[in-house]
Amino acid sequence: MLNKIAFIGGIHGVGKSTICRHICDEVKLEYLSASELIKWKDINEDVQNKKVKNIPATQDRLVIGLTNSIEKNKSYILDGHYCLLNSENEIVNIPLDTFKLINPISLNIILGDIGEIKSRLEKRDNRPYDQDLLSRMQESELNYARQLSKTLGVTLNIGTQNDFSELLTSLHKIFTNR
Numbered sequence: 001m002l003n004k005i006a007f008i009g010g011i012h013g014v015g016k017s018t019i020c021r022h023i024c025d026e027v028k029l030e031y032l033s034a035s036e037l038i039k040w041k042d043i044n045e046d047v048q049n050k051k052v053k054n055i056p057a058t059q060d061r062l063v064i065g066l067t068n069s070i071e072k073n074k075s076y077i078l079d080g081h082y083c084l085l086n087s088e089n090e091i092v093n094i095p096l097d098t099f100k101l102i103n104p105i106s107l108n109i110i111l112g113d114i115g116e117i118k119s120r121l122e123k124r125d126n127r128p129y130d131q132d133l134l135s136r137m138q139e140s141e142l143n144y145a146r147q148l149s150k151t152l153g154v155t156l157n158i159g160t161q162n163d164f165s166e167l168l169t170s171l172h173k174i175f176t177n178r
Helices: 016-027 034-038 055-069 096-102 114-125 131-152 165-176
Strands: 005-009 030-033 076-080 083-086 091-093 106-111 156-160
Touching: 005 016, 005 096, 005 165, 016 030, 016 076, 016 165, 030 034, 034 055, 034 076, 055 083, 055 096, 083 131, 091 131, 096 131, 106 131, 106 165, 114 131, 131 156, 156 165
Parallel strands: 005 076, 005 106, 030 076, 106 156
Antiparallel strands: 083 091
């Protein structure tokens, strides 16, 4: 994707969208949401259901959505996930090929307090969440983000829901020095 995309991942409820919009305002980037590019609402009757039946197919939709959305002279933040829950409630890494096709200039992850995330998700979705599963999901996302960083040779920046200054500083340097 011409190396114009900074990828920011993190588990559901950590505050990715809010943080991405703040960074976009500060650094003058365009914001893209993987869920919107995939058109999650069109392929899932219950949009609050976070389990994905066919992860490779959803990632194909993401790449097609990106290809149709990005413009030549713009730079972007893409908010998404490093891992997803499949229909058996298992944590599955997003395929490496998806990240190769996105060709991110920067990998970033937002981490958060699992208790706060659980509370936020339960309030938002009006259903219970398993704190242990959320904890394992966040750990899996971080481990896979580190692995992708090494495999792709792309810097990984780590921020939290309360302190994403490292991400902001790094992205500002990347996109203002281009």
